[in-house]
Structure formats: C-alpha cells, structure tokens
Amino acid sequence: MDLELNDIQQELASTLNKYLRSEYDAAKREEILRSDEGISREKWQEFAEMGLLGLAIPESYGGADMTFNEVAVVAEAFGRSLVLEPFLATAVLGTNAVLLAGSEEQKQAILPGVAEGQTFLALAAFEPGQRYEVTTPATQATAGADGAFTLTGEKTNVLGGDVADHFIVTASQNGELGLYLVAADAEGLTRVAQRQADGLGSANLKLDNVAAQRLDAADAHSVLSEVIDLGNAAIMAEAVGVAEASLTMTAEYLKTREQFGAPIGANQALQHRAADLYAELEYARSMALYSRLAVTSEVAGAEKDRHRDVIAAKIVLDRAARNISQESIQMHGGIGMTMEYPIGHYAKRLTVMTRTFDDADSLTAELAALGGLIEPQAADLS
Amino acid sequence: MDTLLSAEERDFAQQMRQFYRTEIPEELRFKVATGQELTKDDMVTSQQILNKHGYAVPNWPVEWGGQDWTPVQRHIWLEEMQLACVPQPLPFNVSMVGPVIATFGSQELKERFLPATANIDIWWSQGFSEPNAGSDLASLKTSAVRDGDKYIVNGQKTWTTLGQYGDWMFNLVRTDPNVKKQAGISFLLIDMKSPGVTVRPIQLIDGGHEVNEVFFDNVEVPVENLVGEENKGWTYAKFLLGNERTGIARIGGSKVNLARAKAYAAVTKTANGTLLNDPLFSARLTKIEAELTALEMTQLRILSTQAAGSDKPDPRSSVLKLKGSQLQEDISELLVDVLGPQGLDFVSDRVQGQGLSDLPHGAVDALPAYFNTRKVTIYGGSSEVQRGIISKALLGL
Numbered sequence: 017m018d019l020e021l022n023d024i025q026q027e028l029a030s031t032l033n034k035y036l037r038s039e040y041d042a043a044k045r046e047e048i049l050r051s052d053e054g055i056s057r058e059k060w061q062e063f064a065e066m067g068l069l070g071l072a073i074p075e076s077y078g079g080a081d082m083t084f085n086e087v088a089v090v091a092e093a094f095g096r097s098l099v100l101e102p103f104l105a106t107a108v109l110g111t112n113a114v115l116l117a118g119s120e121e122q123k124q125a126i127l128p129g130v131a132e133g134q135t136f137l138a139l140a141a142f143e144p145g146q147r148y149e150v151t152t153p154a155t156q157a158t159a160g161a162d163g164a165f166t167l168t169g170e171k172t173n174v175l176g177g178d179v180a181d182h183f184i185v186t187a188s189q190n191g192e193l194g195l196y197l198v199a200a201d202a203e204g205l206t207r208v209a210q211r212q213a214d215g216l217g218s219a220n221l222k223l224d225n226v227a228a229q230r231l232d233a234a235d236a237h238s239v240l241s242e243v244i245d246l247g248n249a250a251i252m253a254e255a256v257g258v259a260e261a262s263l264t265m266t267a268e269y270l271k272t273r274e275q276f277g278a279p280i281g282a283n284q285a286l287q288h289r290a291a292d293l294y295a296e297l298e299y300a301r302s303m304a305l306y307s308r309l310a311v312t313s314e315v316a317g318a319e320k321d322r323h324r325d326v327i328a329a330k331i332v333l334d335r336a337a338r339n340i341s342q343e344s345i346q347m348h349g350g351i352g353m354t355m356e357y358p359i360g361h362y363a364k365r366l367t368v369m370t371r372t373f374d375d376a377d378s379l380t381a382e383l384a385a386l387g388g389l390i391e392p393q394a395a396d397l398s
Numbered sequence: 399m400d401t402l403l404s405a406e407e408r409d410f411a412q413q414m415r416q417f418y419r420t421e422i423p424e425e426l427r428f429k430v431a432t433g434q435e436l437t438k439d440d441m442v443t444s445q446q447i448l449n450k451h452g453y454a455v456p457n458w459p460v461e462w463g464g465q466d467w468t469p470v471q472r473h474i475w476l477e478e479m480q481l482a483c484v485p486q487p488l489p490f491n492v493s494m495v496g497p498v499i500a501t502f503g504s505q506e507l508k509e510r511f512l513p514a515t516a517n518i519d520i521w522w523s524q525g526f527s528e529p530n531a532g533s534d535l536a537s538l539k540t541s542a543v544r545d546g547d548k549y550i551v552n553g554q555k556t557w558t559t560l561g562q563y564g565d566w567m568f569n570l571v572r573t574d575p576n577v578k579k580q581a582g583i584s585f586l587l588i589d590m591k592s593p594g595v596t597v598r599p600i601q602l603i604d605g606g607h608e609v610n611e612v613f614f615d616n617v618e619v620p621v622e623n624l625v626g627e628e629n630k631g632w633t634y635a636k637f638l639l640g641n642e643r644t645g646i647a648r649i650g651g652s653k654v655n656l657a658r659a660k661a662y663a664a665v666t667k668t669a670n671g672t673l674l675n676d677p678l679f680s681a682r683l684t685k686i687e688a689e690l691t692a693l694e695m696t697q698l699r700i701l702s703t704q705a706a707g708s709d710k711p712d713p714r715s716s717v718l719k720l721k722g723s724q725l726q727e728d729i730s731e732l733l734v735d736v737l738g739p740q741g742l743d744f745v746s747d748r749v750q751g752q753g754l755s756d757l758p759h760g761a762v763d764a765l766p767a768y769f770n771t772r773k774v775t776i777y778g779g780s781s782e783v784q785r786g787i788i789s790k791a792l793l794g795l
C-alpha cells in the first residue's frame with residue numbers, strides 16, 4: 017500500500033504551488049474576478065504551457081498521457097489559490113466525456129486544442145426544475161439524414177459554459193440518453209452567461225434545432241456516471257486545497273486578532289472548535305484520496321464499486337466543507353463577511369462546489385439505497 | 399401560540415394582524431415575503447404608517463409616543479409584524495437610540511430628537527464597533543476631546559449598518575483615556591453631515607452594500623449633543639444592548655422563512671414525488687420546526703416572568719439570541735438546498751428572457767441571504783459572547 021504522492025506528483029505540486037503563490041495571489045485573483053470575462057485567458061495559456069491542461073489526455077491527442085492522479089494534484093493546488101478559470105469544466109468534465117465517448121475523429125478534433133489551451137469545454141447536463149437529476153433529459157435529439165443530429169431543449173447551470181467553445185450536451189432520443197457535441201457558435205443556440213456565487217462562470221442554454229454530433233463510442237449512462245464521478249473526485253481534491261487554506265488562514269487569525277487584551281485564539285472555546293475543524297480536514301483529505309483511488313483503480317471489477325465509493329467520500333467531505341466554511345467566517349467575526357478579506361471567498365467556493373453535482377442529502381439517500389458500504393450481519397442472528 | 403394567550407391577548411393579536419394587513423402596502427409586504435431588498439423609501443414609508451397609528455415605538459415612554467403595553471403585547475406586536483412581512487421600524491431609531499435619549503437625555507434632547515426619531519425624519523446609524531473594538535467593545539479608541547463648548551472627535555467606526563442613509567449617528571467615544579476603559583466612555587450624537595465625517599462602503603460576500611466604515615477627522619460636535627453625563631456612556635450602552643432582548647430571536651421571521659422553504663419544496667419535483675416528502679429533506683425541515691416551537695415557548699416563558707414584575711434584563715435572553723440566530727442560519731441553508739444547482743448563481747431576476755424558462759422561486763435571494771445571514775451569529779453579541787454570558791451569569795462558572 018502506498019498512499020503518498022510519487023516523486024513526479026510531488027514535484028508538480030510544489031512547482032505549481034510556488035507559481036500560484038506569486039502569480040495568483042489574492043490581489044491578482046481579485047483583478048481577474050472583477051474583469052469582464054471573470055477569467056484570465058493569459059493565465060489559461062500559462063497553464064497550458066506548464067502542461068496542466070492535457071495531463072490526462074493521451075500523447076496521440078497532444079496530451080501528457082498521465083492519469084487522474086496528476087489532475088487531482090492540480091485541482092488541489094488550484095483550490096488553495098481559488099483559481100477562477102474553468103479547469104474542472106474543461107480539463108475534467110469536457111475532456112473525459114470526449115475521451116470516453118468520442119470517436120477517434122472527434123477526439124482528434126477537440127482534445128489537442130484543449131491541451132494547447134485554445135479550447136474551452138463544458139458539460140451541459142442539468143435542466144430547469146430537475147435539480148440534480150441528469151439521466152432523463154427533456155432535451156430532445158432528432159436524427160437527420162447523414163448521421164447528424166439536431167437538439168432542442170434547455171440546459172441550466174452549465175459550469176464554464178460562459179466561455180465554452182464546445183458543449184457536451186445530454187439529450188434523449190426516443191427515450192434513450194445520449195451525449196452530443198455542440199459548437200458554441202452553432203445556429204439556434206442561445207447562451208446566457210451567469211456568474212456563480214463563488215465567482216466561477218456558468219451559463220444557461222436554449223437549444224432550438226441546434227446541429228450536433230453524437231458521442232457514441234460508449235454507453236451514455238456509464239460515460240455520464242464516470243464523468244460525474246471524476247468531476248466529484250476533482251471537486252474533492254480541490255476542496256481539500258480550499259479547506260486547508262481556509263483553516264490555515266483562520267488559525268493564523270486566531271493567533272493575531274486581539275480582543276480583551278489577548279489573541280482570540282487564547283480562548284479554549286475557539287481552540288477546541290479549530291481542533292475539530294482540523295479533524296474534519298484530515299477526513300476530507302482521506303476521502304479525497306479514497307475517491308481518487310476509486311476513479312483510478314485498475315483492479316478488475318473495481319468500476320462496480322467506483323460510484324459507491326465516490327459518493328461515500330463526498331458525504332464526508334461535504335460535512336467537512338460546510339463546517340470549515342461556516343466556522344471560518346464565524347471565527348473571523350465581521351471581517352469574515354467582507355469581499356475585501358479572502359476568507360469569505362473561500363467559504364463561498366466551498367459552499368458552491370460541494371453543491372455542484374449533488375448535495376449531502378441526495379448522496380446520503382443514494383448511498384443508503386445502494387445498501388451502504390457494510391453488509392448487515394450479526395453473530396446472534398442467523 | 400393562540401392557545402397560550404388570554405382572550406384579550408387573542409383579540410389584540412387579531413387587531414394587529416388586521417392592521418398590518420390592511421394598512422401596510424401589499425407591495426412592501428410582498429418584497430419582505432420574497433426576500434427582496436428594501437429601499438430607504440420602503441423602510442421610511444412603513445415606519446411612518448406605523449408611527450401614525452402609534453405602532454412604531456410602543457416600547458418608549460407613553461409621553462413620547464409609546465404604548466402602555468405588557469411584555470406579552472409587545473411580543474405579539476412584533477411577532478404579528480414579522481408574520482405579516484411588514485418592514486420593521488429601524489432598530490437604530492426605535493430600540494437603540496430612542497430609549498437611551500428618553501431615559502438618560504435632557505428635556506432639550508428629547509424634544510429635539512424623539513418625535514423625529516419615531517417618525518424616521520432622522521435616520522440613525524449606530525457607531526459602536528471599531529476595527530479593534532468588536533467583542534471587546536469597551537476598548538474603543540475614537541476620541542472626543544472637550545474644547546470650550548464643543549468636542550473634537552477623531553477616530554474610526556466600522557460595520558455601520560446602512561450608514562449610507564444616515565443623517566445622525568449615536569457613538570460611543572472615549573472622553574477619558576486615563577481611567578478603567580469602561581469608565582472613560584461617553585454617548586455622543588453626531589450629525590453625519592458635519593465637516594470631517596467620511597462614510598466609505600464595505601462590500602459583503604453576498605454582493606450587497608449594507609455596512610460602512612465611518613471616519614472622523616477633527617469633527618466638531620456641540621457639547622449639548624452629549625447624552626446624559628460625560629463618562630457614563632458604558633452604562634447607557636449596556637442599557638441599549640439589554641433593550642435588544644425582545645425580538646432578538648426573530649421567531650416570526652423564521653416562521654415565514656421556514657414556511658417559504660416548505661412551500662418551495664412542495665413544488666419541487668423529485669424522482670419519487672416532491673422534495674417536501676423526500677425523507678432527508680423533510681427530516682431536516684421538521685426538526686427545525688419542532689425546535690422553533692421550543693424557542694418560542696422559551697421566549698414566552700421568559701416574557702411571562704417579566705410580566706409578573708421583573709423589569710431587569712434577563713440573562714436568559716442570551717439563550718434566545720444563541721438559539722434563534724442558529725435557527726435563522728439553518729433555515730437560510732434549507733432555502734438554498736431546495737434549489738439544487740439552480741440556486742448557485744448570483745442573479746438579479748427570476749425572469750431570464752431570451753426564451754429561457756424562469757428560474758425557480760427563491761433563486762434570486764437564497765444564496766445571498768445564506769451568506770448574509772452569517773451575520774446573525776456575529777453581531778448583537780456573537781454566539782461565543784452569548785455562551786460566555788450563559789456560563790457566567792446563569793451557571794456561575
């Protein structure tokens with residue numbers, strides 16, 4: 017058993033953290049956040065040059081041919097600095113949807129541009145009024161004569177959809193779930209850009225007979241499930257970065273903020289709560305790792321347990337994220353609620369990111385319905 | 399609650415219910431009911447209607463427009479106001495500076511300020527907190543130095559709620575730096591239009607502009623603006639903070655928000671029905687409902703002992719603040735979770751246009767309100783401060 021990062025991953029983490037500390041500090045982030053697009057295309061280009069955008073893309077499509085393990089290293093570092101650019105949307109969700117479901121030709125058309133930082137992708141799976149349900153889209157796909165399709169429907173909360181060049185859209189054709197590739201400039205597509213509470217961009221889409229290609233190299237249900245599991249595993253890695261930075265900042269504040277003639281951290285009431293948060297952070301770290309192992313396992317038959325393990329991990333992580341975000345604001349007092357001071361931005365990211373694909377209630381219900389993780393058994397019951 | 403009230407109290411509740419629903423414009427109450435931001439005009443309109451009927455400042459002495467009501471009647475007045483979603487009278491005017499002037503101010507100050515304060519012709523801001531004086535309020539440093547018939551004020555206040563609308567500000571200032579910190583504080587009224595006063599906005603994480611920093615640079619304040627005696631300000635401040643006890647739990651407001659969460663859940667489809675009958679969501683809702691009842695009973699128990707005679711601030715009101723604020727935060731989280739992914743954007747309108755469907759009800763205000771509601775466990779004596787009071791004053795630890 018080896019649960020540590022390997023040398024290459026450690027090197028990646030330390031280089032990236034160093035780069036972000038100087039090139040993506042709170043002031044630079046603030047500038048990006050307040051810009052029109054809310055992202056920096058220049059920074060995105062730098063990420064591409066550092067090889068961060070094609071980590072999990074095979075060499076044949078211009079990538080580095082590495083694994084999700086390295087992607088998770090990047091996500092954690094990005095979390096620590098609250099990176100605003102659509103890494104999750106493009107390098108995790110969009111990339112994996114194309115990798116898993118795209119034809120050779122589609123992969124060649126899309127992935128090299130992603131690795132080079134030229135192309136943004138977004139997964140359009142949610143629909144109005146459906147909350148987190150993604151497997152039965154009302155959006156309809158209609159087959160044309162030449163193997164092409166047209167899509168009609170509405171999508172909501174498309175993460176990274178504000179800047180995406182291509183969308184991976186879920187739709188039903190004769191009641192069957194399918195994944196479709198849609199160009200952002202396609203006729204009949206209306207995109208309304210939105211800003212999430214955490215500053216990340218998203219979009220709501222209206223599709224009116226929009227030309228699309230089907231991504232049908234694999235079963236859409238299993239691809240969508242795997243893409244969302246990978247997305248959640250990436251969210252968990254990122255959340256560890258966000259939560260760790262929050263707790264570090266909060267502990268520092270407890271040491272330096274003085275009231276009643278002493279640092280507020282001298283009060284055992286706050287020390288113990290900070291200690292509880294530390295325990296939660298360790299859990300979060302453990303479960304982020306658990307989910308990463310689940311989505312990268314090459315053990316035969318492991319994919320059967322993948323989804324179950326990812327949601328178990330996220331149940332624990334959601335609670336840690338909630339407690340750390342709420343408590344770090346509370347322990348900062350008034351200043352924790354201001355835009356001027358970083359801690360509130362971290363709390364906002366944790367609040368939004370943990371609700372991206374599901375929430376604690378929906379996951380708990382799902383895990384329970386799957387029978388949980390432990391078989392019922394009692395020695396005194398035969 | 400009705401079953402706990404006497405026949406007269408029930409009549410009174412009915413009378414208030416009727417008044418709020420007929421006299422306060424529907425449009426204002428709808429704004430409150432749906433979590434929309436109120437403008438200054440909205441708040442002024444509401445308070446002036448209340449004042450015209452004698453319902454803006456019932457807690458004041460009768461000669462200044464107050465009502466000779468029992469604590470239970472005052473509770474009903476506030477509870478019914480919240481249930482009817484009436485924009486509440488400005489607390490800085492009504493529960494803070496008004497009672498202080500009425501109790502400790504000179505006849506001249508009373509005549510000059512009380513009628514205008516009740517009718518919100520003057521908008522008051524609260525100048526207590528400073529960057530380095532939050533929970534430890536008595537360590538405040540803003541100084542007022544006597545110079546003939548005026549004070550010269552220098553320093554900074556912060557977190558000044560709605561200071562952008564403020565005409566006047568009631569401040570705690572240091573008038574004697576050489577004594578125990580509580581003994582050198584005075585309560586001073588400052589015209590915010592005085593030269594040397596600067597108000598700077600602070601943006602909060604909900605995206606709104608609710609609080610401000612206020613700077614004083616050699617501001618001249620006539621000595622007659624001192625309330626009561628010099629260096630007795632801490633006593634008046636404690637009186638003021640103690641007065642916040644009624645209504646601090648915001649039970650009526652929490653009922654309205656919880657009802658809203660239930661109504662939205664009932665129209666939110668899930669794979670097996672609606673979110674309202676989703677076992678996990680409804681368990682969360684239901685536990686909060688039961689707890690809200692416990693909070694209300696606790697409030698009524700405290701009120702009923704007050705009715706029997708004692709008029710001193712009751713340290714048990716810390717229980718109401720501690721628990722009531724936590725419930726407000728929990729309910730704000732339910733309102734976010736009803737929405738699923740559609741609650742995650744900051745948007746200004748449910749109607750999207752361009753052929754896109756309207757966003758679900760609550761999508762505009764739920765997440766900003768969730769972030770904004772973090773304040774209720776921080777201000778008015780944070781939860782930690784309340785626990786300190788409970789453990790010392792009630793448990794003797």
Ligand SMILES: Cc1cc2nc3c(=O)[nH]c(=O)nc-3n(C[C@H](O)[C@H](O)[C@H](O)COP(=O)(O)OP(=O)(O)OC[C@H]3O[C@@H](n4cnc5c(N)ncnc54)[C@H](O)[C@@H]3O)c2cc1C
Nearest residue numbers: 283346347349350524526527532533557558559773780782
């Ligand atoms: C939205 C908002 C509006 C406000 N409006 C006004 C206003 O209009 N006028 C005004 O004067 N003030 C206002 N306040 C200020 C408010 O009263 C202060 O924020 C509050 O007193 C806490 O002070 P602080 O923010 O400096 O936090 P701090 O006092 O620095 O506290 C930081 C953390 O340490 C904890 N802590 C402090 N001391 C102890 C201790 N001894 N033991 C355990 N824990 C402790 C606190 O509970 C908190 O969690 C407002 C605040 C907010 C957030």
